[in-house]
Every structure is written in C-alpha cells, then in structure tokens.
Amino acid sequence: MNQQTAVTQPNAAKKHLPDAQTVTEVRHYTDRLFYFRTTRPQSLRFRSGEFVMIGLPGEDGKPIMRAYSIASPSWDDGLDFYSIKVQDGPLTSRLQHIKEGDEIILRPKPVGTLVLDALLPGKRLWFLATGTGIAPFASLMRDPETYEQYDEVIMMHTCREVAELEFGRQLIESLPEDPLIGEFVGDKLKYYPTTTREESKWMGRVTDNLASGKVFADLGLEGTQMDPATDRAMVCGSLDFNKDVMAIMEGWGLREGANSEPAEYVVEKAFVG
Numbered sequence: 386m387n388q389q390t391a392v393t394q395p396n397a398a399k400k401h402l403p404d405a406q407t408v409t410e411v412r413h414y415t416d417r418l419f420y421f422r423t424t425r426p427q428s429l430r431f432r433s434g435e436f437v438m439i440g441l442p443g444e445d446g447k448p449i450m451r452a453y454s455i456a457s458p459s460w461d462d463g464l465d466f467y468s469i470k471v472q473d474g475p476l477t478s479r480l481q482h483i484k485e486g487d488e489i490i491l492r493p494k495p496v497g498t499l500v501l502d503a504l505l506p507g508k509r510l511w512f513l514a515t516g517t518g519i520a521p522f523a524s525l526m527r528d529p530e531t532y533e534q535y536d537e538v539i540m541m542h543t544c545r546e547v548a549e550l551e552f553g554r555q556l557i558e559s560l561p562e563d564p565l566i567g568e569f570v571g572d573k574l575k576y577y578p579t580t581t582r583e584e585s586k587w588m589g590r591v592t593d594n595l596a597s598g599k600v601f602a603d604l605g606l607e608g609t610q611m612d613p614a615t616d617r618a619m620v621c622g623s624l625d626f627n628k629d630v631m632a633i634m635e636g637w638g639l640r641e642g643a644n645s646e647p648a649e650y651v652v653e654k655a656f657v658g
C-alpha cells in the first residue's frame with residue numbers, strides 16, 4: 386500500500402499569496418510547541434521524511450521562509466507540520482498565531498536525507514530525535530514502507546518536559562488502531578520517550594540511553610548495542626545532539642549514508658543555530 390491518494394485541489398479563488406496553502410487545523414501543545422495542518426498542492430510529491438520551505442510574507446512584503454519537515458506521510462492528502470515557537474523568531478513569532486482558514490506560503494520542492502532510500506537494507510530501524518526533530522519521523526512512522534522494509538522500528542524521543550512529548554505520544558499511541566496504517570505497524574513499533582528535567586517513566590538523553598545499553602534492556606531488545614549488519618538509524622536534533630549520536634554509532638561501526646550512497650545511518654539538523 387504505497388498509495389498516492391488524490392491530493393487536495395487548492396482553492397484557486399481563495400489564493401492571495403503565491404504558492405499559498407490554507408491552514409485546516411491548529412493545535413497548541415505548550416508555549417513553545419504547536420502543530421498545524423494545511424492543504425497539499427496537487428503538484429507536490431515527496432518521500433516521507435523530506436522537508437520543504439514554508440513561510441509568511443514579512444512586513445515589507447518579502448516572504449520569510451524557513452525549512453520545515455513534513456510531518457505527514459507521502460500518501461496523506463494534507464500536510465502536517467510540528468513547530469517551535471521562538472518568541473523573537475522572524476517566522477515563528479508570527480506563525481504561532483495562525484488560525485484555521487489562514488494561508489501560508491509553501492514552496493513545493495521537497496528535499497532531505499531522512500529517507501528510506503538513503504539506507505542499506507536492514508532489520509531494525511532507529512528513529513532518534515530531540516524536540517521538533519520528531520517531525521520527519523511522524524511522517525516515516527506512518528509510511529507502510531517503513532514496516533515493509535524493517536522487522537522492528539524504535540522511536541527514541543527526548544525532551545526536557547513531559548508536555549513536550551505529547552504530540553509524539555498521541556500520534557504513536559493512535560497508530561496500532563489507525564484504519565490505514567495500523568495493520569502495517571502491528572507490534573513492530575517500539576516507543577522510548579524520555580525527559581531530561583521533569584520526572585517521567587524513562588529519563589535521560591538519547592545518547593546516554595544508547596551508549597549505556599539502557600534502552601535495549603528497557604525495551605527488551607536483542608543485543609546491547611547497534612549492529613552494523615542489521616541496525617539502521619535516522620537522527621534529527623540539534624547540531625550537538627547529532628554529533629554525539631553519530632560518534633556513538635560510528636564507534637559501533639555504522640557509517641553515514643546519503644541518497645547517492647546508502648549506508649547504515651542518516652542525519653539531518655532539526656534547526657540551524
């Protein structure tokens with residue numbers, strides 16, 4: 386089921402901005418995190434895990450554009466986004482106020498390295514994220530190909546506080562019962578949410594829980610570290626997070642891949658700075 390269902394026809398009469406898409410839903414999680422959904426341009430084809438440029442017109446009329454992971458899977462007829470709110474951020478100081486029916490600018494040129502094609506075949510796939518870095522995995526966790534290609538999928542997500550995990554938790558808990566994707570997910574998806582500040586069931590950084598083998602013990606996984614023969618990983622967080630996770634995986638013998646040269650893991654920044 387790698388279906389490309391009919392995508393929403395943009396309402397030409399309502400278009401005011403170039404490359405405009407209409408916001409169809411907004412949900413706020415914390416004072417720093419929110420989700421929104423938009424219509425999908427008919428011309429937009431992408432691979433689950435890729436990102437696009439989205440934005441709003443600035444005060445001077447010039448668009449303020451930023452990279453955003455598409456958080457919905459490639460077969461979905463709308464587009465999901467999961468966003469930070471930076472109070473003095475040029476884009477998100479305003480984007481955080483969007484409402485249903487508003488328009489955003491979306492450049493329909495998807496790119497990115499967090500795609501299944503950039504990995505060699507394997508058995509166990511790891512999604513490793515902090516903060517909004519879960520967005521591309523919200524897409525990949527809903528793509529049937531993820532479960533067709535791997536026996537086991539592990540989503541490790543770390544935030545400071547429990548409320549910051551809520552978007553991912555709601556999504557992941559809904560998947561086994563999802564009428565479209567549930568049968569593919571089955572019991573293959575294992576979720577390991579951790580916090581670094583607020584007390585919760587599992588605590589600590591992705592890096593520490595990987596390096597110490599704690600995640601393997603807590604989830605009852607085979608082995609105590611990744612095996613380059615069978616483990617594949619995708620990483621999305623801050624620059625420091627990405628570097629630390631890469632160092633651990635390189636130590637286990639995994640190598641970084643790319644679209645042009647698939648290998649054992651791929652990495653993308655969740656933001657610049």
Ligand SMILES: Cc1cc2nc3c(=O)[nH]c(=O)nc-3n(C[C@H](O)[C@H](O)[C@H](O)COP(=O)(O)OP(=O)(O)OC[C@H]3O[C@@H](n4cnc5c(N)ncnc54)[C@H](O)[C@@H]3O)c2cc1C
Nearest residue numbers: 451452453454467468469474475476477517520655656658
């Ligand atoms: C490949 C790629 C994909 C991205 N995908 C997403 C996404 O799906 N969701 C999303 O919210 N952002 C994402 N970003 C970041 C996004 O492009 C913007 O930086 C963000 O929307 C803030 O824009 P701004 O203009 O308000 O502030 P900016 O001037 O862009 O950023 C101001 C500062 O805020 C911090 N910051 C920015 N984004 C984040 C973030 N996501 N989490 C924590 N701190 C941040 C950084 O320190 C940055 O220097 C992505 C960035 C890249 C490079």
